[in-house]
Amino acid sequence: MxxxxxxxxxxxxxxxxxxxxxxxxxxxxxxxxxxxxxxxxxxxxxxxxxxxxxxxxxxxxYAARRAAVSAPTLPYGARGKAKVVVQDAHRLNTWSAAPRGVTVYLQRRAAGTTRWITLGSAKTVAGGIASIPFTSTANGAFRAVLASSVPHETVISPSIGVKVT
CATH class of the missing domain: 2.60.40 (Immunoglobulin-like)
Structure with missing residues (x-):
């Protein structure tokens, strides 16, 4: 065949x-x-x-979708913004910025726990970037959660460690 x-x-x-x-x-x-x-x-x-x-x-x-999170190290109680870069692959092995308007949720897992808490959300702008404000309150990890380009599926970014100074 x-x-x-x-x-x-x-x-x-x-x-x-x-x-x-x-x-x-x-x-x-x-x-x-x-x-x-x-x-x-x-x-x-x-x-x-x-x-x-x-x-x-x-x-x-459907295009593949991926996301990557970055966030600054901040002192306890300080406000900051996590940056999430969302990309789609409409062609095999070729990644480009996701369109404007993709809702991205920022989640935190405090050190020593297993539960992820949603801190906030933002929509992507030009370049597939979402900036999500957060307050630095606990060491742990951040990750991004967003809709896949495949209906009814979710993309979860790799988590990154975060520290409170």
């Missing part, structure tokens, strides 16, 4: 699975489309005698 991803600019083979003898067609196959967006996939089935069938399937391919 050969699987083609029909990109508007070109026809790209994204997978080829060949077995002998031919098993059931219920075999999982991983593929990685090169560009996000509405896609049409063509499954070409064949055997030793040639082409047997062609099956088209449409699917939405």
């Amino acid at each position: 050969v699987l083609y991803d029909f990109d508007p600019r070109d026809e790209v083979p994204v997978g080829h699975w060949c077995t002998n003898p031919t098993p059931s067609l219920r075999v999982p196959a991983s593929l990685t489309p090169r560009v996000a967006g509405l896609k049409s996939f063509n499954f070409l089935l064949s055997d030793n005698t040639g082409h047997i069938g062609s099956y088209y399937v449409s699917a939405s391919v």
